[in-house]
Amino acid sequence: MSTLVRTEEETMLADMARGFLDASAPVGAFRKMRDAGQTHDAKLWKEMAEMGWAGVLVPEDAGGSDMGFAAANVIAQEMGKTLAVSPFLSTAVMAATALRQVSDARAMDALARIASGDVTYALAVDEGIKHDPDATAMEARSDGNGFRLTGKKTFVVDGAMADRLLVLARTAEGLTLFDIPANRAGITRHRSNMIDARDAAKIDFADVEATGEDVLGQVDSAMSVLRPALQAGQAALAAEMAGLAAGAFGMTVGYLKERKQFGTEIGRFQALQHRAAHLWCETELTASAILNAGRMLDSDPENAALAVSLAKARATSTATLAVQEGVQMHGGIGMTDAYDMGFYMKRARVGAEWLGDYSYHAERVAALRGF
Amino acid sequence: MSETQSADGFRAELRGWLEAHCPAEMRGGGVNEGGVCWGGRNWVFTSDAQKLWLERCVAKGYTVPTWPVAYGGAGMTRDQEKIFTEEMARIDARVPLQSFGIWMLGPALLHFGSHDQKLEYLPPIARGEVRWCQGYSEPGAGSDLANVQTHGADQGDHWLVNGQKIWTSYADQADQIFALVRTDRDAPKHLGISFLLIDMEDPGVETRPIKMISGISPFCETFFTDVKVPKDRIVGTENRGWDVAKYLLTHEREMISGSGALESGGRPLGAVLRDTLDQLDATLRADAMRCEIDALAMGLTLERYKDQAEAGQGAGDASAMLKYMGTELNKQRHELMMRAGGSAALEWDGDLGNRAGDWLRTKANSIEGGTSEVMLSIVSRRVLGLPA
Numbered sequence: 001m002s003t004l005v006r007t008e009e010e011t012m013l014a015d016m017a018r019g020f021l022d023a024s025a026p027v028g029a030f031r032k033m034r035d036a037g038q039t040h041d042a043k044l045w046k047e048m049a050e051m052g053w054a055g056v057l058v059p060e061d062a063g064g065s066d067m068g069f070a071a072a073n074v075i076a077q078e079m080g081k082t083l084a085v086s087p088f089l090s091t092a093v094m095a096a097t098a099l100r101q102v103s104d105a106r107a108m109d110a111l112a113r114i115a116s117g118d119v120t121y122a123l124a125v126d127e128g129i130k131h132d133p134d135a136t137a138m139e140a141r142s143d144g145n146g147f148r149l150t151g152k153k154t155f156v157v158d159g160a161m162a163d164r165l166l167v168l169a170r171t172a173e174g175l176t177l178f179d180i181p182a183n184r185a186g187i188t189r190h191r192s193n194m195i196d197a198r199d200a201a202k203i204d205f206a207d208v209e210a211t212g213e214d215v216l217g218q219v220d221s222a223m224s225v226l227r228p229a230l231q232a233g234q235a236a237l238a239a240e241m242a243g244l245a246a247g248a249f250g251m252t253v254g255y256l257k258e259r260k261q262f263g264t265e266i267g268r269f270q271a272l273q274h275r276a277a278h279l280w281c282e283t284e285l286t287a288s289a290i291l292n293a294g295r296m297l298d299s300d301p302e303n304a305a306l307a308v309s310l311a312k313a314r315a316t317s318t319a320t321l322a323v324q325e326g327v328q329m330h331g332g333i334g335m336t337d338a339y340d341m342g343f344y345m346k347r348a349r350v351g352a353e354w355l356g357d358y359s360y361h362a363e364r365v366a367a368l369r370g371f
Numbered sequence: 372m373s374e375t376q377s378a379d380g381f382r383a384e385l386r387g388w389l390e391a392h393c394p395a396e397m398r399g400g401g402v403n404e405g406g407v408c409w410g411g412r413n414w415v416f417t418s419d420a421q422k423l424w425l426e427r428c429v430a431k432g433y434t435v436p437t438w439p440v441a442y443g444g445a446g447m448t449r450d451q452e453k454i455f456t457e458e459m460a461r462i463d464a465r466v467p468l469q470s471f472g473i474w475m476l477g478p479a480l481l482h483f484g485s486h487d488q489k490l491e492y493l494p495p496i497a498r499g500e501v502r503w504c505q506g507y508s509e510p511g512a513g514s515d516l517a518n519v520q521t522h523g524a525d526q527g528d529h530w531l532v533n534g535q536k537i538w539t540s541y542a543d544q545a546d547q548i549f550a551l552v553r554t555d556r557d558a559p560k561h562l563g564i565s566f567l568l569i570d571m572e573d574p575g576v577e578t579r580p581i582k583m584i585s586g587i588s589p590f591c592e593t594f595f596t597d598v599k600v601p602k603d604r605i606v607g608t609e610n611r612g613w614d615v616a617k618y619l620l621t622h623e624r625e626m627i628s629g630s631g632a633l634e635s636g637g638r639p640l641g642a643v644l645r646d647t648l649d650q651l652d653a654t655l656r657a658d659a660m661r662c663e664i665d666a667l668a669m670g671l672t673l674e675r676y677k678d679q680a681e682a683g684q685g686a687g688d689a690s691a692m693l694k695y696m697g698t699e700l701n702k703q704r705h706e707l708m709m710r711a712g713g714s715a716a717l718e719w720d721g722d723l724g725n726r727a728g729d730w731l732r733t734k735a736n737s738i739e740g741g742t743s744e745v746m747l748s749i750v751s752r753r754v755l756g757l758p759a
Contacts, residue, residue, distance in 0.1 A: 004675035005682050253755050268758045273751035280750055281692045288671035306667075314668050362660045369663055371641035371656060 002299060004291045010074050013067070017078035020051065025084035027340045030197075033085065034343075039191070039199035040161050045086050049117025053088060057096040057232070058115040062108050064096075065115075069232055069301075070294030073239035077290070080243025081250075083343055085198055087120040090158040093236045095121030098166060098177065098229035102217055110164075110179070122162035122182070123229070124153040124203055131356045133168060133175070133226065140169035140176055140210065147171070147215075149178065149186075149208040157354060159201030160191040166216065166226075167205070174220035178210045185209070196343075196350040228301060231308045234355045235293040238308075238315035241351045242290050245283055245315070245322035248344040252276065252326045259331075272329060279325050286311075286318040306368045309361035316358045319348040382454050389458055392427045394420035399463045408468050411502025413544045425499055428467035435473055435497045438481070442489055443497025449681040471540065472496035472503040476549050478622045479566075483607040483615050492568075506536040506550030506569070506593060507616065514745050516551075517560045517613060521595060523552040523567065530554065530567065532575075532598040538739065542578040542591035545571055552600075555610050566612035568604040569595070585731035586719060621686065623740045624694030640666065640704060644711040647723065655710055662703050669700055688753040695746035698736035705730040 006014070025044055033041055048054060056072045058064020072093050079088065096114050099107040113119040125133050138151030149169050159165065159182075167178045182189065186208035192200045217225035253276060256267030266272055293311035296304035323345040327334035334341045352358065376384075397420050405417045408425050416422040428434050431445060436455050438444025447455060459466070477496055480489055495501040512518040521534025532552055542548060548569050555563030569576065575598040580588035607615045640663045644651055651659065676686045676693060686693065709716050709730050716726045737743040751757045 003678035003682070004671065005678045005684075253757070256757060265758055270748070273755075273757050274744065274747040276755055276757065277747040277750035278695075280755060281696050284689070284692055285665065285668040285672050285696060288675045289668045291675065292671045310664060310667050313664050362657075362664060365664055365667070366641060366656075366660045369641055369667075370645075371651070371660060371663075 002295050004288060004295065006074075006291070010070060013071055014074050014078055016051075017075050018081075020047075021078055021082050021084050025079075025082060025086075027082050027343065030083045030085055030343065031340070034197040039194075039197065040085055040087065040158070044084070045120070046117050048086055048088065049115070052115075054092045054117045055096075055111075055115025056092055057100065058092075058111045059100070059108075062112040063115040064111065068294075069235060069297035070291070072232070072236050073290060073294040076236040077239040077243035077246075080240035080245075081247035083244070083247070083340075083347055087122075087158045087162065089233055089236050089240070090123060090162065091119075091121045094123055094229040094233040095164075095166060097232040098216060098225050099179075101225040101228055106213070107216075119163045120158065120161065121164050121166060122156050122159040122201075123233075124156045124159060124165045124167045125226075125230075126155045127151070127153060129154075131353070131360055133223075133230070136168050136170055136175055138167075138169045138205065140171050140178065142172060143209075146209060146211040147176075147178070149205045149210055151205050153203045153205070155192075155354070156201045156203050158199045159203055160189050161199050165203070166229075168222055168226060171220050175222040175226075176219050177216045177222035177226050178214045179216040180208070180210055180214050194350065195346040197346075198350070200350075230355060231301070231304055232297060234312045234361075235290070235297055235304075235308045237351055237355055238286075238293065238311040239290050241315040241319040241348065242283070242286050244344055244348055244351065245286070245319040248319075248322045248326040248341065248348075249276075249279060249283060251341060251344075252279075252322075252329050255330055266329075275325060275329070279321060282318045282321060286314040289314045306365060309356075309364040309368075312356060313358050313361040313365060316352045316361070320352060323348045378450060378454060381451055382458065385455060385458050386461075388431070389462055389464060392424075393462060393464045394424055396420035397424040397465050397467075407465050408499060409502055409541070409544070410468055410470055410472075410496075410499025411544065411546050412500075413546075414499070414502065424465070425467045429498050432497070434466075434468040434499065435477065438477065438493065438497060442481075442493035449677065468499045470496065470499070470502055471505055471545075472501065475505060475619050475622055476503050479549075479606055479615050479619050482618060483566075488606070501547060502541075502545045504539050504542045504545035504548050504571075504591075506539050506542075506548045508538045509535060510537055514742055516616070516741075517564065519551045519553055519564060521550065521552050522556070523554045523565060523600065525554065526599075528602055530565075530600045530602070532567070532569065532595045532600055534595050536593040536595075537581075537590075539578065539591045539593045540589055542571070542593045543580050543588075547571060548576075548593065549606070550595075551612055551616055554612075558610060561613045563610055564612040564616070565609050566606045566615040567600050568606065569598060569600055573598050573600075575599075583731075584734070585728045587728065587732075589732075620741060621690040624690040624746075640707065644707065647708075647711045647713075647715070651711065655707065658710075659707050662700065662707055665696075666700055666704065669696055672696070688749055691741070691746040691749035692754070694740060695737075695743050695750070698733075699743060701736050702733050705733045 024047060052065030053075055055064030056067050060066050091114055096111060099111050127137055140147040140149045162182050165180055165182050168175055186206045188204040190202045192202060194200050256272060256276060257265055259266050289311040293307040296307035326341045327345055330341055333339050396418055408421055432440060432443060433445055435444040436447040437452050440446045473496060477493060480492055507516060509519050511520060523530030523532045548571055550567050550569055551564050552567045553563050554565040575596040578591045578593040581590045581592060582588050640659050644659055708726060712723050712726055715722050752759055
């Protein structure tokens, strides 16, 4: 019977990831990248691929490490603690999960190229200001044996740099998912100037040609491929945000222990102690939800929807609280660009919106719990 | 019950037994006063089925499934207990017996008691023959529990106990009390307390119920006047009763934290609220959704801490988190039920039963067993290492 305690392998993976990230992707590295106007670090992703992270969900016979969803969450969580930037969620978690649902020769080839770090993906799903795949309006018009895609996508995370796009569009009888190169004729990408300094894009599709070969899964039934991918991404994003909350919380508790006012450490004041303690309690509840989501995705993915939405909702509210309390308890210094807490706050806000905000996931929980 | 039996085999056997032996009247409901048996000399069974259900479970060790068979339990492993809980919930079976002996004294004796003490005290608890109550708080020792002043004077073969306890739950119906008694007034306050076992029928023991805001009297005050307590009626070492008390408080906190999640048989809050309201207004619905999300995460957290304990990693000071979050959530849940109930929830024993009384009762959850504020202080000092 699987338990909600980390296995030895998971603990080792977390330790290993922590060691690597502290050396190669500390918050200072993110700051340098941001200051240089960069939104990603190709060399870092190569190193992650060499460690098997890019192939974390890729089958071994396609060159992956195939460690499973709980393991992917462990990696994402460690990345979140120090705000490591990578296409891990878009490519290694979501695109790989989508491709695995298909698993034909072409998909296996794509999975191998993900695992090796040679190709990156972005999901072009959102069109409005809120995540709502079912409301997709972008049209993929039938054209001979193929399709013509016309419309606009927004908040395509990792979309300005990705090699390939998974594009959700409306076809005659439903929604269809296309796997196309990002430089195909008719695609125009506009890099968004994001508050978290990471890659996101608005993408215009003007009569973009897609063949039957480009369809991932079946025409008119995108969700059988996309839903598992979104769920995996939502769980991993929740894990990243739990890591982010832990990172912000660690900084805050450290500050409470060293900052002196009124002649003593401010961590002696009960007003602050109780707020810090409450925040820790919230992180503990969220940690349980993250572990549970990983277990459910690995053991019973068909029935993981509740666990995933619970994890994303909880992680969103906990990370939000952690960064708000982080800035407030740091006082003025927390408001400065020179201090790292602001990075956590901005990433938390982006993570809160990406792949469904608190309300989106709360509604899913409510639907599954009979509200 | 063998540890090597497969989980599926264990479940199948258990399911068959429960189907055959759990009386229909003992399925569903039971949250009202008297619905679940508390045992003890003074217990009056509310139905034949309640008595039968207890006897059948006692014979199998199912009143205390994880206790060793020698002490009246079924010797279940943690995984087996999970299955037991699931199978009980599947047919909505009431627990056959609940008591402070099961929740608190039992775990303390299993940890600190001698073999003879375990043999003497545990089986009567498992059989529901002896009902225990807890003598911790005093008028001057609430949040500052280690300040207890009830005194036990050393008289050679016994202590002579004098003092007053308060919030002694169901002391008026209990057979025995486990109490914190100061046996060394000169030692630092944590190091002069002993954990004594006292018979409620001993001369000099008096108890009076206290009427609470919920209209009922689950709590009492208990007075000791020259009560003779033999020297063998002590758990752990003399003057080291605080160790036992702390260990027990951990158990109590875990128990109280779970009460909210287990309530209504784990029914979703949305379904519970819909019993009263066909349509939840948008604000109530949103508040209920947040509460449901947090309650689900709380349930998983209790599960995770049990799994950790099974893996040899006790909750320790983190039990303060379980207690704090669990009780605050339970209070929220009852606030929502009152809102859903509208004016129908404002009558004592009206159309919605005892909803108002239950709501008022939950207000004690974040006070008893250590207030929320004490829990937060424990977390901030002992878990986060913030300076005292």
